[in-house]
């Protein structure tokens with residue numbers, strides 16, 4: 562694998578070309594055509610860049626998904642949350658929700674470590690372990706809604722806040738009611 566650039570200049574990542582230097586680049590459709598992307602990838606690989614496997618990468622085998630889940634919780638969940646729905650990092654940066662990522666994009670993200678994400682070289686996570694991880698990510702997308710009143714599944718913090726506010730208002734009425742009785 563080619564050494565990573567340590568300069569602060571904008572690097573071509575999965576948001577190429579990057580519109581500007583912000584805390585976090587937003588996911589957007591690439592400006593290059595599929596053919597141009599294939600050509601750029603071939604050029605980088607000719608200099609010893611990371612090799613990305615082709616064909617079917619994810620599996621629906623239960624043991625593979627379970628192993629992928631274990632590896633995801635160890636290596637990825639700190640930033641992307643165990644649910645793969647992403648989360649906040651420091652200084653306005655975020656780790657994105659992985660819902661839109663394809664098998665190949667997940668594999669490439671592990672190999673290249675875009676922006677603030679670390680690189681997971683093949684001696685850290687073998688190609689089979691990478692495939693298990695992406696199988697887990699894809700299985701999470703198909704996961705059924707667990708039910709309950711989710712407030713748009715916006716996360717435990719806003720959901721907790723709503724419960725807190727409703728609780729305080731309810732307590733206020735209880736106190737008023739008790740005060741009114743005496």
Ligand code: HEC
Nearest residue numbers: 574586588636637640655656662666667670675676677678
């Ligand atoms: C230190 C935090 C961190 C860890 C650990 C981490 N990531 Fe990331 N990941 C990020 C950040 C930040 C981005 C967004 C990078 C960017 O903006 O280009 C990202 C982007 C991605 C993307 C691209 C998403 C998209 O649709 O654009 C994928 C896929 C991904 N990560 C998968 C993984 C997997 C799989 C692991 C574990 C093997 C992992 N990440 C570990 C921080 C992390």
